[in-house]
Amino acid sequence: MATSLNADEIAGALATLDIHDYGDVLQCMRCGSCLPHCPTYRTDGIETQSPRGRVAMIKAVIDRRLQASEEFVEHMYHCLDCRNCQTVCPAGVKVGELVLEARHRIEEHTPQPLLKRFMLGSAIRDQKRLSRYLTPLRAYQLTGLQKVVRRSHILKWISSDLEFMEALLPTLPSRPLAETIPDVIPAVGKEKGRIGFFLGCAMNLVFAEVSRDTIAVLTRSGYTVVVPKGQQCCGTPNIAEGERKVYREMAEHNVALFEDRDVDAIVCDCAACGMELKAYRETLAPVHRVAHRAEAFSAKIRDVSEFLVAALGPEITFGTIAEKVCFHDPCHLRHGQKLVTPQRELLRRIPGVVFSDIPDEGQCCGSAGIYNITHRGRAMRILEAKVEAIDKTAADRVVTSNPGCFLQLDYARKHWNREWSLSHISQLLRSSLERGETMQ
Ligand code: SF4
Ligand code: SF4
Structure with missing residues (x-):
């Protein structure tokens, strides 16, 4: 996020949005169809936390009716980029992508914090280096220190954010x-x-x-x-x-x-x-x-x-998994790639699986990269709504296919003592295929 702002430069930069993006801004007819689908509007209930509000703010900055203030920047970072609004907008306005474009203009004209520059400019480029940074965490788990820390609840007294991040931590593999x-x-x-x-x-x-x-x-x-x-x-x-x-x-x-x-x-x-x-x-x-x-x-x-x-032919035999299963659609799969049916079709091909949809039309789980850490309060309210919707399916197992969603749902499962288990779709498919092979 930005450290100090040059409002004029940001406004100028936003005004140079190419015709495609600015066309999006103009295309919003303010119908409000997106509002009930936007997770931040659902939690906060205010216009500035809605897709329509975000488009209006960007337009107001371009038209110089609104200053590109700290508050404006905050609003641009409140969006989860879940793109649910893009699925439902009748005018085809790409609000999530527009917000990312605005963040880019802000980033270009604002000095960025050192840690962010290091993470995005250097650390992330090399998975071997990233792996080395995880060494202390692996040692923390392997030595049993994690168990001691968790049992003692010591982190709660130091920082609740730290306690939350620690609780998200899964068991790391010894090597990538x-x-x-x-x-x-x-x-x-x-x-x-x-x-x-x-x-x-x-x-x-x-x-x-x-x-x-x-x-x-x-x-x-x-x-x-x-x-x-x-x-x-x-x-x-x-x-x-x-x-x-x-x-x-x-x-x-x-x-x-x-x-x-x-x-x-x-x-x-x-x-x-x-x-x-x-x-x-x-x-x-x-x-x-x-x-x-x-x-x-x-x-x-x-x-x-x-x-x-498309690739699994009729010669592939799935083994039985007798469970009630639901699928949590990662936003970047359902709204970003518009993929809804393949994962459901695959799950339905597993004998014994009784599939039901989570009745929330693909709402975000609140993970959204590091949103659950940077905007923890709202992310937890979004997660709570997701868990309530999952409960309605009475599923034995929740399946998903994105690491961020997996961590977030795993946290929810433990935090609210839910009995459903959690799998990536590949885990369930492998287990079913192996059972199928032993039947042949
Ligand atoms: S973004 Fe789309 S759905 Fe939302 S108010 Fe504008 S035109 Fe309507
Ligand atoms: S991308 Fe998601 S959070 Fe952002 S405006 Fe659209 S629906 Fe709301």
Whole structure:
């Protein structure tokens, strides 16, 4: 977030929004259809916390009727970028993306805090370095210190924010997935094709076993999986915070890395990565030397459910999992990639699964990158509403496919003593496929 503002420069920068974005601003007809779908409007009930309010504020700054003050900046960072408003807006206004554009203009014209510059400019570029930063946390868990800290509730007396962040922490793998898998993992049985696999930072460093499950499902389905070494962050955190220079460098690097690997598709099991990798065709479009290559790269990106629903043939036998299951749609899957049916179709193919929808039309869980830490109060109210909606399904298991959502729901499960278990869709599919194989 910004440290000191140059309101005039920000207003000037916002006024240079290209015709596409400014067209979006003008296109809002103030109908209000988006209001009941916006999580921040649902929690706060005020216009400035609504998509319509955010568009109006951006327009007012451009028209110089409103100063680009600290308050304006705060409002731009209150949005979760969940894009639920974009799903429902009859005029096609892309409010979430417009807010990110505003953050970019703010970031360009405001000195940024050192920690943010370090994280987005340096740390995030190298997953090996990120892994080294996690060493103290691994030691904290391996030595048993975590258990002592949790039992003593000592963090509550130091800082409730620290206690919350500690409670979010899952058990970390001893090594990132990238360091323990080969470049090429052959298909099991007859090869149907070769696909690439994108290793998101959180999946590689925190949910390594889940991505191992994803790869196992893909190879068991007949695909050779290529995992190029040296992948960098997809850039979602940079885009969310308004940073574009390092984002573009990382995006170009990722495009080049997969280029000569002769793969038909590039699969990822993190919804946020999937959305961003698909967006390279737009975000890299102005960079002429890479634009057409980014287009080809984005055209190959598939969310794991999107890929599997088309790739899993009738020869694949699923084993029975007799459970009542619901799916929490990550916003970047449902609203960002407009994928709603593949994950449901896959779950319904598992014998014994009784599927029910969470009755909230794809509301955010409040995770939204680091929103649950930077805006904890509102994020918890959003999470509470999500848990109430999950309760209505009476599910035994909640399934999702994004690391941030997983951490947030896992926190909720423990914090409010819910009995449902939680899985990434790859975990459930692998377990069902293995049961199916033993039946043959
Ligand atoms: S953003 Fe779309 S849905 Fe919301 S008020 Fe404007 S036109 Fe209506
Ligand atoms: S992206 Fe989400 S939080 Fe932001 S305005 Fe739209 S619905 Fe509200």
